Amino acid sequence: MTHPAENPESHHHKNFIEIEVEKDFANKESLQGKTIQTRFPPEPNGYLHIGHAKSICLNFGLAKTYGGKCNLRFDDTNPSKESQEYVDSIQRDVRWLGFQWDNLFYASDYFQQLYDWALQLIREGHAYVCDLSAEQMREYRGTLTEPGKNSPYRDRTVDENMDLFFRMKSGEFAEGTRTLRAKIDMGSPNFNLRDPVLYRIMNAHHHRTGNDWCIYPMYDWAHGQSDSIEGITHSICTLEFENHRPLYDWFCKTLRIFHPRQVEFARLNLSYTVMSKRKLLQLVTEKHVEGWDDPRMPTISGYRRRGYTPESIRNFCETIGVARFNGVIDVLVLENAVRDHLNKTASRYMAILDPVKVTLINYPDDQVEELEAVNNPEDPAAGSRKLPFSKTLFIEREDFMENAPSKFFRLKPGGEVRLRYAYIIKCEEVIKDSSGKVIELKCSYDPQTKSGSGPSAERKVKGTIHWVSASTGHCAEVRLYDRLFLSETPEEAPEAKTFLDNINPNSKTVLHAVIEPALAQILPGTRVQFERNGYYCADQIDSKPGAPVFNRIVTLKDTWAKIAAKE
């Protein structure tokens, strides 16, 4: 047992699981001389989401903190919902998050052992074959207030059970006609102990075992024993399995096998986000989004495509902590985590999303200047680049206001503003089309104020705006993503509505921006900041050489929007 490594990069305070783990290794006889062994146990029936990231960080983090090991184990006991595509995507996502498993296992690796253990249970009088239909079984199970009734098949002899179970395995019976059940207590206040089903008959092709089996173990029967086989010391799972713990313990005890400790924690809930795998699947299959990796999806692959960094997701998981209280985390916390990381690492560029033309009336017609621009003020090592400047430019439409409030520090008629890394300009004339829309601003520039050219350039004006030279600018597709749901709690839909009714119809906006030349050469996957606007990622799939397509990762904080909203 080693002690948690001093980690200077985080102000980590121990969560309750770490405290329990430390206590266990200090006190439990069975753990002496051992190191922690955890596992991340996804079912390959969908893509991983941000909630899984919490579990991944926890399980791999625990192993790392205490010098132990963490396995990746696929809980593949229900072939009707699982596939190799999901297995592959899960491995990719775990690696991308920055974790490497010590062993790769599948619950299906243990099907034979599980079967043998079932035989042991039958032999020792702890399991029986039951002929009740699913509906009958429900009736026999009882209700919240009434105990269940014993199945009429509960007292079959060992020989009869052995024979029937063997024939179940041999494919002699139709799906749904028989189950193998543990013989525990139909009167238990805990439903999980009312003779739970261990095996059901399923004539399904399994992505790994093919057609070897036609009986498949239930979660409860497979999970704890898989943990036991792998020597898992701490089996971390979410709160909804809390009521299963007595059963988990019963199996280990009755089978007399290594007994891991199940510890439950609260799953992640994010505001404005759905986290249920079933609902995420529905969004994909019904085409409300463009796939599992749609940048609006809370999947790991969605965040990756969107441009989130693994570091920011790990930091997020660290920030939110681990507890047994079921709360909701504000998505802002996640967004802040990316901003925080990207602020330090992303190079800045000029891009105009909604251009308006600016003509500098006193600037020489054919002159082009190469201006020096800092790539990242937070990181001197990022260096600088040249920015072409000329008579005709584009600025952001929202950086000009004809009747501006006093606190508006950008361009207005007769007003001055600095063009970042360039000159101070003054708006002399506003040109509009017949509909009244501003189409051009005629401005003068002050030649004394060229950035970095000495004391005369130090003149202060209230605002600085970004710009792109018209002659050298490129055009690029930009996708603006907003939250997928309008409701803070999308799963809570009013009567006769579903979470789909809470979808934000404007969660994706595609536009064409004017970008500075350097930005046009950016490699797919690169994350950049569009100055004064937000962080963007050159899409890995749709970008072409010299023609990047940008996904907005997250906007910059916008204090002005807050001020303007107050007016």
Place this chain on the structure above:
RNA sequence: UGCCCCGUGGUGUAAUUGGCAACACAAGGGAUUUUGGUUCCUUUAUUCUAGGUUCGAGUCCUAGCGGGGUAGCCA
């Protein structure tokens, strides 16, 4: 309605054996700034309720209230 779990600023998480309730984010105010970004300073605000044990309770006990989970041959 049974059983299990959980209640600490607006949100999330801390608080050695019971010993000055703290950290982050959010919100407000200010400073700096050639990004209304970043950074820095600062303010507001917390133990669900009622009893009990104790010199002393967020922590222990009892009751109440509130929230969540649970009646798949899903995981």
